[in-house]
Amino acid sequence: GQNIDQPTEMTATEGAIVQINCTYQTSGFNGLFWYQQHAGEAPTFLSYNVLDGLEEKGRFSSFLSRSKGYSYLLLKELQMKDSASYLCAGADSNYQLIWGAGTKLIIKP
């Protein structure tokens, strides 16, 4: 079957660094997405990885290891506005997205 696993909730301190992990099992693989979703709002795109390695985009970076079926999202210099849910999604052989349940990130001052 197809599955995306990520932690349900994480807590971090303002100004710190946090890493949100995601493991995936998909029928075929056509990339790994990360989305941010603030409470009561729509998900918004953060990153897309299809090759192994690290993609950096400002304070956010995303890493992919296809051999391990593993990705992480790294958030640096945390700000209170980063409090949100972070959704991991893998694209299968039909380019359909399989979504994780999301990781709720709580930032404390």
Add this chain to the structure above:
Amino acid sequence: IAGITQAPTSQILAAGRRMTLRCTQDMRHNAMYWYRQDLGLGLRLIHYSNTAGTTGKGEVPDGYSVSRANTDDFPLTLASAVPSQTSVYFCASSPASEMNTGELFFGEGSRLTVL
């Protein structure tokens, strides 16, 4: 810049009633999707359309129907609502073609409660 517009934002509905959730995009995207989001679960695909005139079933299509008469509009209809269809519904679009996965742009969601 509107992007994707969903209506209604919120609705309470009696079981057995028919309901249509509207979705309109002004980005001329080929692909459109309907997802439902329930607490503790990932987004689940209900129906999708890769281009105007075509639709397909997603992971949880039962009890729902869609149409794609033109590029911009992708309404979702619940023929006879049941309480298990209580959820937040998100419409999304993508510039991706049929054999490519592009970034999804989401509407603000429609919160539906079926009593």
